Amino acid sequence: MRMSNRITGFQTSPIRRLVPLSRKAEERGIHVIHLNIGQPDIKTPKEAIDAIRSYDKPYIAYGISEGDYELRRALVKYYEKFGITDITPENIMITTGASEAFQFVFLTLCDPYDEFIVPEPYYTNVATFANVCMVKLSPVTSSSSNGFILPSIDAFEDKINKKTMGILLCSPNNPTGHIYSQKELKAILELCKKHDIFLVVDEVYREFCYDNKKFTSILSFPEYADRIICIDSFSKRFSMCGARVGAIVTKNREFLDNAIKMAQARLCPPNVAQLAAVAALNAPDSYVKDVVAEYEKRRNLLVGMVQKIEGVRVNMPKGAFYFIADLPVDDAEKFAVFMLKDFSYKGATVMFAPAEDFYWTHGLGRSQARFAYVLNEDELEMAAECLKEGLKAYRKEVMHI
Numbered sequence: 340m341r342m343s344n345r346i347t348g349f350q351t352s353p354i355r356r357l358v359p360l361s362r363k364a365e366e367r368g369i370h371v372i373h374l375n376i377g378q379p380d381i382k383t384p385k386e387a388i389d390a391i392r393s394y395d396k397p398y399i400a401y402g403i404s405e406g407d408y409e410l411r412r413a414l415v416k417y418y419e420k421f422g423i424t425d426i427t428p429e430n431i432m433i434t435t436g437a438s439e440a441f442q443f444v445f446l447t448l449c450d451p452y453d454e455f456i457v458p459e460p461y462y463t464n465v466a467t468f469a470n471v472c473m474v475k476l477s478p479v480t481s482s483s484s485n486g487f488i489l490p491s492i493d494a495f496e497d498k499i500n501k502k503t504m505g506i507l508l509c510s511p512n513n514p515t516g517h518i519y520s521q522k523e524l525k526a527i528l529e530l531c532k533k534h535d536i537f538l539v540v541d542e543v544y545r546e547f548c549y550d551n552k553k554f555t556s557i558l559s560f561p562e563y564a565d566r567i568i569c570i571d572s573f574s575k576r577f578s579m580c581g582a583r584v585g586a587i588v589t590k591n592r593e594f595l596d597n598a599i600k601m602a603q604a605r606l607c608p609p610n611v612a613q614l615a616a617v618a619a620l621n622a623p624d625s626y627v628k629d630v631v632a633e634y635e636k637r638r639n640l641l642v643g644m645v646q647k648i649e650g651v652r653v654n655m656p657k658g659a660f661y662f663i664a665d666l667p668v669d670d671a672e673k674f675a676v677f678m679l680k681d682f683s684y685k686g687a688t689v690m691f692a693p694a695e696d697f698y699w700t701h702g703l704g705r706s707q708a709r710f711a712y713v714l715n716e717d718e719l720e721m722a723a724e725c726l727k728e729g730l731k732a733y734r735k736e737v738m739h740i
């Protein structure tokens with residue numbers, strides 16, 4: 340049967356497409372350490388789990404399309420903790436994870452073949468959402484050689500044309516760990532103002548900042564409020580990825596009045612999960628603080644160990660819980676397959692995401708991989724050992740060097 344040309348041209352996710360191989364490895368008795376996906380092993384706040392357990396209504400009804408009012412009010416209070424005091428529940432639309440928010444943003448702002456500028460490497464699924472919405476991503480390449488800092492404003496401006504509808508940033512960044520400074524954000528906002536385009540910032544890792552690095556939210560620039568859209572999510576902050584609760588926050592009324600058409604058509608975001616999200620926001624502040632301290636420890640351990648592996652180049656990421664490593668291999672995807680199909684060390688192997696599909700520009704990232712340091716320290720130590728031994732084996736047996 341014929342499928343659409345559109346769908347057949349899409350990528351499969353480099354984060355998930357090797358899962359059948361990892362399952363086979365596990366069936367062979369190999370312990371696969373999953374650093375391919377940002378799935379934390381940290382406990383969800385007890386308050387959130389209890390909220391689900393104590394659900395006592397006779398049926399699970401549809402909720403309202405913009406999201407539960409109580410949740411939006413709780414989010415307003417949460418943003419106040421960051422000194423953001425001008426957001427109201429009417430500025431918030433709850434979405435089915437940040438993932439749905441990307442689609443709402445692209446569909447609301449762009450006609451087919453309009454463009455969005457994005458620094459690459461980027462969160463790879465953004466490319467699929469852009470493709471679904473027939474939006475062309477226009478990449479500005481950031482480089483591992485300088486820690487993936489924001490490319491120059493001129494590089495962004497060079498990409499702006501009549502079809503450009505906005506710039507999309509992610510801070511703290513998945514996959515690079517870079518955190519955009521207040522100065523960088525202000526410069527980008529000035530550029531957006533000059534060309535009358537939107538700035539969309541994905542802040543799902545807002546709290547995940549290390550080395551006392553300060554985070555600046557895009558919501559703290561009220562003077563540009565009309566062109567700012569913030570994407571948020573409960574997935575990582577509260578280790579509730581499967582709840583599927585995210586949000587769009589914007590002062591732009593026209594945007595929300597149009598996006599609601601899609602929100603109404605998809606009826607509502609997950610209803611019981613929103614109760615859990617409200618409860619998570621009521622967890623003590625120490626919950627997120629402790630989680631972030633744990634990730635900082637994990638980062639120090641894994642990045643420290645990987646930096647010592649011969650031929651591997653990694654920058655110390657400042658935020659989120661990922662890093663991109665330059666590997667001494669011809670093709671990181673081939674190497675990832677080798678690790679799952681043909682290799683084990685002390686009964687284990689490591690799974691990671693080949694980074695080529697985190698780039699729009701063809702050929703970039705071929706020898707890079709993204710690692711998520713989301714597991715406990717014993718697992719991370721074993722993963723680093725497997726990577727070191729796996730690289731030796733791959734270079735000898737496949738690359739013959």
Ligand SMILES: Cc1ncc(COP(=O)(O)O)c(C=O)c1O
Pocket residue numbers: 377435436437438439462509512513541543571572573574580583584585
């Ligand atoms: C940067 C970034 N944005 C968005 C998402 C998707 O979040 P959600 O689970 O809320 O759909 C992820 C998930 O890994 C992510 O890393």
